[in-house]
Amino acid sequence: MTHILNLNIPTEITKIKSNLLHQKQVEIFLKRDDLIHEIISGNKWRKLKYNFQQAKSQGHNTILSYGGPYSNHLHALSYACNKIGFDSIGIVRNGESYKDNSTLSFCKENNMKLYYLDRSNYRFNKYSQEILNDVKKKFSKFYIIPEGGNNFLGVKGCEEILCESNLNYDYVCAPVGTGCTASGLIRSMNNCHKFIGFSPFKKNIEQQKNIMHFCDFKLYNNWSLISDNHFGGFGKIDDNLINFVRQFKLNHSIELDLVYMGKLFYSLFYLITQDFFLKKTKILVLHTGGLQGVQGFNLGTS
Numbered sequence: 001m002t003h004i005l006n007l008n009i010p011t012e013i014t015k016i017k018s019n020l021l022h023q024k025q026v027e028i029f030l031k032r033d034d035l036i037h038e039i040i041s042g043n044k045w046r047k048l049k050y051n052f053q054q055a056k057s058q059g060h061n062t063i064l065s066y067g068g069p070y071s072n073h074l075h076a077l078s079y080a081c082n083k084i085g086f087d088s089i090g091i092v093r094n095g096e097s098y099k100d101n102s103t104l105s106f107c108k109e110n111n112m113k114l115y116y117l118d119r120s121n122y123r124f125n126k127y128s129q130e131i132l133n134d135v136k137k138k139f140s141k142f143y144i145i146p147e148g149g150n151n152f153l154g155v156k157g158c159e160e161i162l163c164e165s166n167l168n169y170d171y172v173c174a175p176v177g178t179g180c181t182a183s184g185l186i187r188s189m190n191n192c193h194k195f196i197g198f199s200p201f202k203k204n205i206e207q208q209k210n211i212m213h214f215c216d217f218k219l220y221n222n223w224s225l226i227s228d229n230h231f232g233g234f235g236k237i238d239d240n241l242i243n244f245v246r247q248f249k250l251n252h253s254i255e256l257d258l259v260y261m262g263k264l265f266y267s268l269f270y271l272i273t274q275d276f277f278l279k280k281t282k283i284l285v286l287h288t289g290g291l292q293g294v295q296g297f298n299l300g301t302s
């Protein structure tokens, strides 16, 4: 399956150099999952891998999943399914209003069938039997991958990320959407190092709950979430952030998206200026990709 997609795994690690890091004697290594694939980039393939295997072994031809109108997950899923030979269905939050945006147009070009739900129906009823039956009637039966690829098989795929290198580090940092990627990373760390998740949301109750589901504090006590990293809320940006991301690209030739990675690095550098980390600390940051969603900003949504 994987060879059709020509994925760049294991991914390389880039050392980030800057005056600040030099001065504070902190090292940052960036695991380049953004380079896995031009379209199925970052953590998206990690979360799909075992779900695809499961769908296939259960005899399914169609994959159904969920996302917002600029969802990186649906974007990657539609492309991967089309290449591998699955049909795909996307249930889209508030999708009617955005049905011709670049992300959803891309999904349609990749033969994804779209089913739109308004915000409240999406929030409360997206997994309801009634809606799933209607989708089945309209299209076909399907294998469900929950929103954001966030299930046990998604976590399992993310448990493989850190195994690819034997670099010695003290901290692992990654952005948190559903918390699926974070869960996989934490579970694979065996409490040896600390994990810091950078949340782009104002409220993190769901993220916290989700990570707890896979990484109960009784077994995993090495993780925490940074929650004042949201710039006003999910998808919200300001000039500081835009300038930071621009400068980061000039300095390091690495692109960061504004929803997840830009905010992570902005906050991480701030922590470093505040001497949050001891001298000689080694930090591994996971670059989760996400560069397709950028168009959402001009339109004021995410």
Ligand SMILES: *Cc1c(COP(=O)(O)O)cnc(C)c1O
Binding pocket: 042, 043, 072, 073, 148, 150, 175, 176, 177, 178, 179, 180, 181, 182, 257, 260, 261, 288, 289, 290, 291
């Ligand atoms: C989807 C996505 C995330 C969120 O990952 P979760 O596993 O849902 O926490 C983080 N970063 C980028 C760039 C993404 O596209």
